[in-house]
Amino acid sequence: MSREPVRWGAAALREDGPPSNGAVPSNEPLRDRPGAPARSVPSLPVREVYAALNSSPRGLTPPEATARQARYGLNELPRVSRGHVWRRLVAQFTDLFAVVLIVSSAITFLAYALEQPRDPATLQLALAILGVVLLNAGIGFAQEYSAERTAESLQAMVPHTCRVLRSGDARDLPARELVPGDVVLLEAGDAVSADCRLVEAHEVAVNNAALTGESDAVARVPGPVPTGPPLEARNLVFMGTDVIAGTGKAVVCSTGTATEFGRIFRLTAAAPRQKTPLQRQVAAMARRVAGVALATGAVLFAVRAPGGQPFVDTFVFSLGVMVALVPEGLPATLSVSLAIGVRRMARRHALVKQLLAVEALGSTSVVCTDKTGTLTQAEMTVVQLWVNGVPHSVAGVGYAPVGEVSDAGPVRELLRTAALCSNARLVPPTGRDGWRVLGDTTEGALLVAAMKADLDPAAEESRTPRVAEHPFDSVRKLMSTVHRDLDGSCLAYVKGAPLELLARCDAVDREGAREPLTDVCRAEITAAADGMAGQGLRVLAVARRRVDSPHPTLGDTESGLTFLGLAGMYDPPRPEVRDAVDACRRAGIRIVMVTGDHPLTAEAVARRVGIVRGRAPSVVTGTQLDALDEGGLDALLASSTELLLCRVSPEHKMRVVTALQRLGEVVAVTGDGANDAPALKHADIGVAMGASGTDVAREAAVMVLLDDSFASITTAVGLGRSVYRNIRKFLIYLFSHNIAELVPILAATFAGFPLVPITAVQILAIDLGSDVLPALALGAEPMERDVMDSPPRPRRERLFSTAVMGRILFLGGIQALGVCAVFFWHIHASGLPYADFTKSDPVYREAITMVQAGIVVSQFFNSLAVRTDRQSVFRAGLLTNPWLLAAGCFGIGLMAAISYAPPLQTIFNTAPLAAADWAVLAAFGALLLAAEEARKWLLRRRGTPLEGETR
Known part of the structure; x- marks a missing residue:
């Protein structure tokens, strides 16, 4: 995304007159500029920063802050509009099945109005069809609204106060009230509320993972730096990042969507939401049906x-055929079945915001x-110490000081x-929070190791201040510190760093x-450091000396x-x-x-968790990705079975996702930072972190992991396959x-x-009264054990395949x-000619009652038959899905009521069946x-x- 230069400073801004604090206000709303601070601000000396940003060392006056807030707006990201509730409800009626049924109902009402004399059965049919539409819409809306409300209950990341x-005067204010020119005070543990230029910094280090994806602490300085990309300016701090060490003072440069955080928000908003495979297939199925x-x-x-x-009778007959072919209960059944999948995933710590995304997970290829927090615990841990040629292991994981150091005596001075x-x-x-570190995570790990010793x-x-x-x-x-x-x-x-300190x-x-450091000893230390680094450890060296003064x-x-x-x-x-990665393999x-x-x-x-097992994986940096054209990127993604992409930007992630989709893959993307949001939205399945993720990432994703664990993704994929x-x-x-x-x-x-062997009203009674509950029970079948033992189905595989x-x-x-x-x-058997039969x-x-009852009874046996694809249902167990048996019995009971209850006989034009009739129908079902x-x-x-299986 381009970053146009912005005019800041008195020369460009004087026509509004000076504010009350002597600073010069801006003519140009900062929230409308491209998102990065002006390139000149990082390069200015500290004394010139206040003038350039129209502020002063005492900060803004309250009246000036109020005026700027009116001009620049609140320091917040706009919430994505989900539309009015009534619009989302109306959207339920735009499904093709719903449109066909609405048109059918309207035509049936018209036919009833034109009939002479008017047949009540025609009116019953029109009302029944309309009732089906309303029922489907109500169920679909209720399920989606419930999932959406649950997702919105997640807390936002952007800090609330600063x-x-x-x-x-120093005061705590809501972060949304910050304006350009405000002077903010920062200390370890604070979340940065806007993009700012540091003017004072005492050992300040920040974690820019939310923007860059890099978890290492980054030192910040107050002095001028050369002009360059804003994220590389060491005197700038950005909204959504964290101060992990030191204290400082900074002047706000940008707020709201004008920040780097907001730039990625805009990039995310511009990315189109991808339709899931099931959405595409259901739409195609609806068109064909x-x-x-x-x-x-x-x-x-x-x-x-x-x-x-008669014309009207013929038309109503043809309409009945249309109704027979349209699966009226399918939208409701599909919505509720997907909702069952949503609830099952929620119990496994995966919150799905869109029902159709449940199935899409199952087709993920x-x-x-991401790495930090998803594959790892985001808790640096010292696991090995080396002193005088002897390694010492450290037990325990995370920030809880639980564990011990093997033979701790020789390493106590090192840890001290x-x-x-x-x-x-x-x-x-x-409360619910465990042990945590305020400040640099590497230093926190050293503190924990010291406590273990x-x-x-x-x-x-206190003893050595x-x-x-x-x-x-x-x-x-x-x-270095002096004590x-x-x-x-x-x-x-x-x-x-070992080499720098050893020198x-x-x-x-x-x-x-104290003994002299010989060349042999230097080589031994260097070899030990290289060996630890080769194990994937971050290595620090520690040394000391006596000094002559307290301020050397x-x-x-x-x-x-x-x-x-x-x-x-x-x-x-x-x-x-690791088990989750093995399951994916x-x-x-x-x-x-x-x-x-x-x-x-x-x-x-990647090696520790099993993503990489070969000797030479493909490791590609963002710079190398920039050098690849579209064909080169496609070739890289298609040929590299073990691929690690490092030092990548948001644009890189989106480009990789697009290329994988171009290759026919169904792509799930995980992430927690704002830098991940564009790729999360562009992917087939965007998976955000619920515990550590940003609000931008959660907004862009269709699934949120409440426990931030990659294992929950694997479980969700298995559940998605089961749903399909x-x-x-x-x-x-x-x-x-x-x-x-x-x-x-x-x-x-x-x-x-x-006459027709079965009327449209009878068909609706079967579709909604006898079929919906068994279909729902089939949709709630538990996940089969072998669901993760076959490859993903192809992206182009049709829902209505040949099989x-x-x-x-x-x-x-x-x-x-x-x-x-x-x-x-x-x-x-009646001996009457066809022409003598009437509706009464x-x-x-009796004959049409037999047809309706025959479909209901055979569907009971059919529901048992379709529970398995190849395994015998008797081997799977007839009683393993009791809800299916109960639903089938309910359908047969409803059919019996339609056959024997006089009010229902009047509505459906049915007659009572004899015991022998039921026996014949049961025999057909068993067949x-x-x-x-x-x-x-x-x-x-x-x-x-x-x-989809392989042999």
Whole structure:
């Protein structure tokens, strides 16, 4: 994204007149500029910063702050508009099935108005169709609204308060009230509320992970720096980042959407939301089914119209055929089944904001995962110490000082020195929060290690108070502090990068005695540091020396040092992640690490969790990605099985996601920072962190991990696959009985029978009264054990595949033959000619009752048959889904009420059935189950794999 220069300073801004504090206001609303501070501000000396930003060392006056707030707006990111509730409710009626049914209902109302005399059955049909539409819309809206409200309950990341100078007085103000020119006070533990230029800094270090993805602490300085990209300016701090060490004073440069945080917010808002595979497939299915229904109804109208039947009756008959073909209960069943998946995922710490995203997880073929906090615990831990050629292991993980140091005696002075040369603080557990570190996480790890060696850092600091400090600098890569000992002498303690510190040492500590540092000893220390680094550890060296004064120069402090030892630490992987990665491998899901961290750090973590197992993975930096054209990037992504992308920007992440989608992959992207948000939104499935993630990331994602663990993603993928399998099960169940509803109507038409074997109202009663609950029970089938043992289905695989259509035709054909047989058997048994039958004829009423009951009973057996694809349902257990049995019994009970209850007989034009009739229908149902069991037996015997499986 381009960053246009912005005119700041008095020369460009004088026409409004000076404010009351002597500063010059701006003509140009800062919130409208491209997002980065003006390139000139980082390069200005401190004394010129106030004038350039129209402020003063005492801050703004309250009236001036109020005026600027009116001009520039509140310091907040706009919430994404979700539209009015009524608009989202209306959107439920735009589904193609809903449109077809609404049009059908409207035409039926019109037919009722034109009839002479008017038939109450036509009005009942119109009302029934409209009721179906309202029911589907209500269920869909309720499920989506519930999921949305749950997602919005997550807390936002942007801090709520900050400390500001107004007319020289420090006061705590809501962060949303900050304006350009405000002077803010910063200290360790604060979250930065706006983009600011530092004017005072005492050992300030910040964590820019939310913007850059890099978890290392970054030192900040108040002085001028050369002009360059804002994120590289070492005197700027940014909204959404954290101060982890030191104190400082800064002047606000940008607020709200004009910040770097806001720049990524705008980039995210511009990224289109991708449709899930199920959305695309359901839309295609709806178009095909609606087209077939309309075409079939039109053909039958054309066939029956010349036969002398009244026009309205013929039209209503054709409309009934259309209704028979439209799966009225499918939208409601789909919504509730997906909602069941949402609730199951929520119990596994994965909150899904969009119902259709549940299924999309099941088709995921590539996961682009962040590192810190997702694969790791985001808690640096010292695991190894090295003193005088001897390694000492450190037990325990995280910031809880639980564990011990092996043979702690020789390393106590090393840990004491490291703890004193630190600015971090260890905070005990409070409420639901465990042990945590205020300040640099590396220093926090050293404090924990010292406590594991039975040292008390606070007591040591009291016994040896600090009198001076030289903060860490990324150039010399060292930090040093000066302390006054009990005898009044002064000691300098230094820690930092091993090579830089070793170059400043001329002696080594040998059990308390100072000995010369020989070349052999230097080589031994260097080899030890390299060995620890080769294990993926971050290595620090520690040294000390006596100094002559309490305020020595930097050169005196960091020269002539006595080497004490090495400390190796790392951010430990989450214990459950390795099993989750193994599960992804078995499931054929490729994992690509995409991080802002250093390549060596990324590779070490990837090896620990099992993402990398080969000797030479492809490790590519953001700079290398910039050098690749579209074809080169596609080739890299297609050829590299183990790929680590390091030092990447938000634009890099979006480009990688787009390229993977171009290659036909279904991509899930994880992330927690604002820098991840564009890729989260552009991915097929965006997965944000709930505990540590930013509000921008959570807003962009469709799934939020409440525990931030990669293992929850794997579980969610398994649940998503299970949801897809269950959707196929109830689709086979629902569409197979549509055949049983349509074939008798077609058979009666071409046989010359003047009436329909089943009316539209009866069809609606089957679709909603007898089929919805069993379909829901099928949608709630538990996850099968082998769900993660097959590769992801192809992105282009159709919901109605050849295998699915084959089962629909097989099961639907058996049902259709059964109901046609009972209908025509009943009609012929009466001995009446076709022309003598009327709607009120008892035989006709019994026959259509037999058809309706036959579909309901056969669907009960059908629901048992479709529970498994190849395994025998008797092996799976008839009682393992009690809800399905209960739903089937309810449907048969409802059918019995329609047959025997006089009020329902009047509505549905039915008649009571004899016990022998029920026995015949049960026999047909059992025949269907036996035929399906035989088909599965043949599949097992031949060893035929299912779609998506490999042998």
